Amino acid sequence: MKKAIVLFIAAMFILSVVIGRHNNTCTNDEDIKVEVPAGVEIPAYEEHATSQLLVRKAYTASYNKETRCPNWVAWVLTADHIEGTTTRKASYREDEEVPIPRATNQDYKGSGWSRGHMCPAGDNKWDEEAMMQSNLMTNICPQHASLNSGVWNVIERDCRKWAQRYGAVYIVCGPIFMNCKHEKIGTNEVFVPEAFYKVILRLAPTPKAIGYVVRNNEGKKRKDQFVNSVDEVERITGIDFFPALPDSIEDKIEAKATLYDWK
Numbered sequence: 001m002k003k004a005i006v007l008f009i010a011a012m013f014i015l016s017v018v019i020g021r022h023n024n025t026c027t028n029d030e031d032i033k034v035e036v037p038a039g040v041e042i043p044a045y046e047e048h049a050t051s052q053l054l055v056r057k058a059y060t061a062s063y064n065k066e067t068r069c070p071n072w073v074a075w076v077l078t079a080d081h082i083e084g085t086t087t088r089k090a091s092y093r094e095d096e097e098v099p100i101p102r103a104t105n106q107d108y109k110g111s112g113w114s115r116g117h118m119c120p121a122g123d124n125k126w127d128e129e130a131m132m133q134s135n136l137m138t139n140i141c142p143q144h145a146s147l148n149s150g151v152w153n154v155i156e157r158d159c160r161k162w163a164q165r166y167g168a169v170y171i172v173c174g175p176i177f178m179n180c181k182h183e184k185i186g187t188n189e190v191f192v193p194e195a196f197y198k199v200i201l202r203l204a205p206t207p208k209a210i211g212y213v214v215r216n217n218e219g220k221k222r223k224d225q226f227v228n229s230v231d232e233v234e235r236i237t238g239i240d241f242f243p244a245l246p247d248s249i250e251d252k253i254e255a256k257a258t259l260y261d262w263k
Contacts, residue, residue, distance in 0.1 A: 030111040036203055037244040041074040041170035044240035051151070052098055054138060059119040059129035061138060063095075067182075067191035068103045069141045072174040072239060073118035076162040084125030093137040103137040107186020116143025116196075118173050120156045141175045142185055143216060150219025151226065155198060155212055158223070162262060166202045172241055173198035192216070197233050199241050202262075207241070207249050210257040223259075230254035 042060055045053060053070060054061040059075035092105040092115055108115055118139050124130040133139070143152070164168045175193030183192040199211040211233040212226045230241055231254045242250055 012183055040203075040242060040244045041076055041172060041201070042244070043072055043074060043172055043242045052097075054097060054167045056130075056133045056136075056139075057127065058124050058133065059139070061118070063098055063138050065099060067175070068101065068139065068188060069175050069191055069193065070118055070138060072172050073139055073172075075119050075123070075170040076168055076170055077123050077159055078168045079119035079164045079168040081123065081126045082160045083165050084127070086125045086128050086131045088121045088125070088131065089135070091132075092135050092137060092140065093132070095136045098138055101188040103140070103188055103190045105137070106187070107188050107190050108142065111142065111185040113192060114145045115140045115147050115187060116152070119171075123155060123160065141196070142190060143196070143221060146219030147196070147214060147216060148219070151214060151221060151223050152196065152219065154223050158262075159200060162200070162202060166204050168202070168204075169196065170201040170203075170242070172239075174237075174239075176237060197237055199230050199233050201253070207245075207253050209253040210259070210262060227257055227259060229257045 039060075042061075045051075045062060047053075050064055050066045052063045052065060054063055058081075059073050061073045062071040063069075064071050092108075094104045095102060105115075117134060118141065119134055121131060121134045124134045159169055159171055174197060175191075176195035176197055177191060178194040180194065182194070184190060185192060193216050195212050195213060195215045197211065199209060201207070201209045209230045211228040211230045212223070213228050213233060213236060214226045218226075228236075233239075234241060234254070241254070245253075
């Protein structure tokens with residue numbers, strides 16, 4: 001998708017503030033060197049009254065003050081981050097960096113909805129602070145239990161497998177709110193998404209990208225039923241993913257997707 005100048009400038013600003021990122025070079029099967037821009041995982045960020053950018057140790061999030069959910073959460077998962085000794089703790093934390101009303105753990109109690117991590121705790125066993133920040137309520141959305149423990153969990157485990165295989169994967173995911181009346185939970189009226197998306201990019205050995213769109217009640221089906229191109233996920237969400245990539249690469253890898261490229 002074409003990038004407006006203002007979005008490009010905003011994206012470059014975000015890249016300049018994201019910490020812990022680094023430049024490197026990947027070489028594909030045809031020995032073509034692909035430069036990895038710092039913050040390549042960050043979508044084009046459109047600043048508006050309801051959005052707030054949150055930069056964490058392991059991820060970056062665009063938080064929506066109206067839905068009390070993130071618009072997107074983006075992170076780099078590397079091969080050396082898939083293992084660690086930090087244990088997962090069920091200590092969900094209210095995020096005091098965002099304004100009231102905001103999601104609390106109490107909002108979920110008795111709601112019938114699970115606390116669905118966007119950047120999963122399983123990706124953050126490498127660091128105590130990263131693990132703690134993964135449990136912030138701004139990284140969590142109301143998610144159907146069968147999805148949380150089903151195909152969403154399968155895709156999360158795939159990402160860890162791919163990080164080990166390819167050295168690094170660049171991930172963005174978040175909720176989808178359709179044009180309908182939304183269910184809300186708790187006294188803070190946290191919006192319940194109708195669906196979720198996830199897009200994954202790898203740059204070695206050759207650049208490839210894949211997307212998923214899953215209804216928030218479909219956890220038991222096979223993951224291949226939810227595969228979409230990144231272009232299609234962009235159409236559904238209105239988000240421009242991986243804008244820091246050269247257009248010649250971005251346009252090609254976002255146009256189609258198949259699981260055969262990730263075996």
